[in-house]
Amino acid sequence: xxxxxxxxxxVEGLNVSYGxxxxxxxxxxxxxxxxxxxxxxxxxxxKTSTLSAVEGLLKPESGSINVDGYNAAEKPLYARxxxxxxxxxxxxxxxxxxxxxxxxYGGIYGLSLTKNDVLAILRDIxxxxxAFKKFGQxxxxxxxxxSLVIATIHNPKLVLLDEPTTGLDPQSRRQLxxxxxxxxxxxxAVLLTTHSMEEAESVCDRIAIIDHGRVIAIDTxxxxxxxxxxxxxxxAVSRRGKITLExxxxxxxxxxxxx
Amino acid sequence: METVIPKTSTVLAALLKADLTTxxxxxxxVILTLIVPVIILMSWKGxxxxxxxxxxxxxxxxxxxxxxxxxxxxxxxxxxxxxxIFQRLRVAPVAPWTIILSRLIVQMMMILAIxxxxxxxxxxxxxxxxxxxxxxxSYLTAIIGGAVYLSxxxxxxxxxxxxxxxxxxxxxVYFVFIMVGMFGELNVLGKSVHDLEHWSPYxxxxxxxxxxxxxxxxxxxxxxxxxxxxxxxxxxxxLGIKWFKxxxx
Ligand SMILES: Nc1ncnc2c1ncn2[C@@H]1O[C@H](COP(=O)(O)OP(=O)(O)OP(=O)(O)O)[C@@H](O)[C@H]1O
Ligand SMILES: [Mg+2]
Numbered sequence: 001x002x003x004x005x006x007x008x009x010x011v012e013g014l015n016v017s018y019g020x021x022x023x024x025x026x027x028x029x030x031x032x033x034x035x036x037x038x039x040x041x042x043x044x045x046x047k048t049s050t051l052s053a054v055e056g057l058l059k060p061e062s063g064s065i066n067v068d069g070y071n072a073a074e075k076p077l078y079a080r081x082x083x084x085x086x087x088x089x090x091x092x093x094x095x096x097x098x099x100x101x102x103x104x105y106g107g108i109y110g111l112s113l114t115k116n117d118v119l120a121i122l123r124d125i126x127x128x129x130x131a132f133k134k135f136g137q138x139x140x141x142x143x144x145x146x147s148l149v150i151a152t153i154h155n156p157k158l159v160l161l162d163e164p165t166t167g168l169d170p171q172s173r174r175q176l177x178x179x180x181x182x183x184x185x186x187x188x189a190v191l192l193t194t195h196s197m198e199e200a201e202s203v204c205d206r207i208a209i210i211d212h213g214r215v216i217a218i219d220t221x222x223x224x225x226x227x228x229x230x231x232x233x234x235x236a237v238s239r240r241g242k243i244t245l246e247x248x249x250x251x252x253x254x255x256x257x258x259x
Numbered sequence: 260m261e262t263v264i265p266k267t268s269t270v271l272a273a274l275l276k277a278d279l280t281t282x283x284x285x286x287x288x289v290i291l292t293l294i295v296p297v298i299i300l301m302s303w304k305g306x307x308x309x310x311x312x313x314x315x316x317x318x319x320x321x322x323x324x325x326x327x328x329x330x331x332x333x334x335x336x337x338x339x340x341x342x343x344i345f346q347r348l349r350v351a352p353v354a355p356w357t358i359i360l361s362r363l364i365v366q367m368m369m370i371l372a373i374x375x376x377x378x379x380x381x382x383x384x385x386x387x388x389x390x391x392x393x394x395x396x397s398y399l400t401a402i403i404g405g406a407v408y409l410s411x412x413x414x415x416x417x418x419x420x421x422x423x424x425x426x427x428x429x430x431x432v433y434f435v436f437i438m439v440g441m442f443g444e445l446n447v448l449g450k451s452v453h454d455l456e457h458w459s460p461y462x463x464x465x466x467x468x469x470x471x472x473x474x475x476x477x478x479x480x481x482x483x484x485x486x487x488x489x490x491x492x493x494x495x496x497x498l499g500i501k502w503f504k505x506x507x508x
Contacts, residue, residue: 055350057506068262077264081352091343095284096277107273108351110265 007066008033008082008158008189009054014063016049016213023049025213027063031158031189036180038204038221039193040249043258046213047193048088051160054191055085068157081109084156088163088193090147092135098122098146099131102153109154125149141172148176152183159183161192165199177203197246211253221245228252264352274348274361281335282365289369292331296323296373297380304385312387316377317469318444320401321461323373325436328408330429332366333416337425340416341507349505363409370405374398389472396471403485404464406492411460413499420507436461463488 009031016024024046031037039047053060054067056076065072067079092101099118106113113121122128125145130138138146144164151159161180165173180190180203194200200207201221208218217224228234229243233251238244282289296319303315339345348358378394381387389397412429419425442448443456444465456462466484470476 057346057349070262077352077354078262080350081262081264083350085347085350087343087347087350089343090347092347093277093281093339093344094342095281100277100280104273104277105351107276108265108270108348108353110263110269112269 005069006032008068009191010064010066011050011054012064012066014050014053014065015061016046016053016058017061022061023213024053024060027210027213027215029208029215029218031191033157033189034184034187035205036184036190036192036203038200038207039191039210040195040197040200040207041193041210042253045210045253045258047210048162049213050210051162051191051193055083055160056080082157084151084154084159086147086151086159086161086164090143094134094136096134097132098127098135098138101135101146102150105150105153111154121149121153140167141169144168144172144176148179155186155188157188159188159190161190163193163195165194165196173199197244197249201245209249209252216252224248267354267357270353271357271361274353274357275364278361278365282369288331292326292369293323293373293376295326296320296377300377300380301384307385307387312381312385312389313469313472314444315385316381316387316472317397317465318440319377319381320374320397320468321404321440321465322437323377324370324401324405324464325408325433325461327366327369327373328405328410329412329415329433329436331369332362332409333412333429334422334426336362336412336416337419337422340505341420341422343506345505355505366405366409367402370401371398374401390474392474393472396474397468400464400467400471400485403488403492404468407460407464407488407495410492410495410499413503414495415499417499417502417504420504440465458484458487460488460491463491 007030011030012028014024014027015022027046027050039050041047049058052058054065054072056072056079065079068082070078070082072079096104099115099122102118102121103113106118119128119131122131127142127145130142135143135146144167148161148164151161164180165176168176177199180192183190192204204221206218206220207224209216219227225243225245225248228248228251231251234243234247237250237255238247299322300315300319303318307315345358349355374397378389411432415428415432416425419428439456439459440461443453443459443462446453457466463484466481467488470481
C-alpha cells in the first residue's frame, strides 16, 4: 500500500486565518485507515479550526487537505461524503423530534430510513424512548450519543469528533470509548480532539499536540511519554513521581492558562 | 470502495420534509402571518365599491407577501444560522444552495397559501370574484412579487448577523412598507408620496398583482412595474447572496 492508500486523511501545510489572526500555522499530519488519532492542545490552540478546514466549513488560506484520495478544495462533496462529523457545539432544528433529526440526516446522506430503522438505531444507543422528544430536551450525555450516532449514520470512512466526551459521566465516557473503538474495528478511522489525557492514552493510537496553531509533536502516546521521560520540565511538573501524558503535555505547551 | 454522493433529489426531499415539519410546529406564527392580510381585507370592505375588488385584494396580498418573505424567512434564517444549524448541515455532502432552496420552496407554498386565503375571504366576505384567468395570472404575479420580499429578506440577513437585529430591522422595514403602502395607496399625502409609493417595491408588486386580476387592463405602466419588480428582486438577491455568510462567528 502506498501512502495515499494507507492514509484516509492527509493535511499538508495548512494555514487558517481569521482576519489578521493566524489560528492554524503550517499544520501537517495524516490519519491512517483504521486508526484513532487524537488532536490535543490547550484552549484556542487551533483544533476546531483545523477540523473546520477538513470539514469544508472554512476556506484555508493555504495548504492541502486530502480525504480518501479526494482533494477537499477540488471535490468538496466527495471529500465530505466520506466524513462523519460531530461538531464541538452541535445544534439541530429545535422544532424537530430526535427521530425526525435522524431521518433528516439519513436522507441527507442518501439513505432512506424508515421509522423502524431509526427506532432500531435509537434502541442501539438506549434512547428509543426519547425518540419523540426534541433534541434540546435531552440531557447533555443523551445529546452526545445522538450526535455521535448521526455522525456515523452513513458508515463513514473517517469520523471527526470535536471533544466528544466533554461533559459526560464516567459511564457514558467509557461507553463512548467503546463506540469509538467499534468504529475502528470496522476498519474506519477516527480523528478526535480531547482535553482528557487519560482519554488520549486509553483510546488513541497516535496523537498530535498542537499549540498556538502549530503541531509540536506527533507520536503514539507511549512513545511520547518515553521520549520526554527524562526532560527536566516534565519531571518538574510531574506529581508523585509518576510521569504521565499530562506531564508531557504541560511541559510541552507550558503552564500558563490560555486566554 | 467507491465514494457515492447522495442524489440532489434525495437530499432536497429530506430537507424539505424537515423544513415543512418545522413550519408545521411553528403554526401559530404562521397563522399570525396569514391573519394580517385577512384583517386588512375585512377592514377595507368599505373600499371595495369605490376602489374596486382588485385594489383591496392586491394590497392584502402584498402585505401578506411582505410578512412572509421579509419577516418569516429572514428571521428563520438568522436564527438557524446563529444556532449553528446550517454549519451542521454543511458538513454533510450537501450543495449549500439546496439548504436555501428548501427554505424557499416552503416560502413559495406560503405565498400560494396567502394568495388563496385572500381570494377565499375576498369571495366570501367581500363578494369579490375574478375570472379564472384573473385568478391564475395573479398567482403568478404573487410569486414574482413574493420573490422581491424574499430577496430583500436575504439581503437583510446578508448584511446583519445578529438574530435580534435582524428581527428589529425586518419589523421596522415591514412597518415602513405598511405605512408607505397605506398612505400612498389611499393618496392622503399628496402626489409625490403617491409616486414614490407607486414605484417602490411595495407599489410595483401591488400594481402587477392588481392588474393581473383583470388581465385586460394590462398597460405600459404595468409592464414598467413588472420590469421594476424583477429588477428589485435581482438586485436584492444578488447582494443578499454576495453578502451572505453561513455562520455568525
Ligand atoms: N470565527 C473566529 N473568528 C476569530 N477568531 C477565531 C474564530 N474562531 C476561532 N478563533 C480563534 O482561533 C483560535 C483557535 O480557535 P479554535 O476554536 O480552533 O481552538 P480550539 O483548539 O478548538 O480550542 P478549544 O479547546 O477551546 O475548543 C483561538 O484563538 C480563537 O479565539
Ligand atoms: Mg475547539
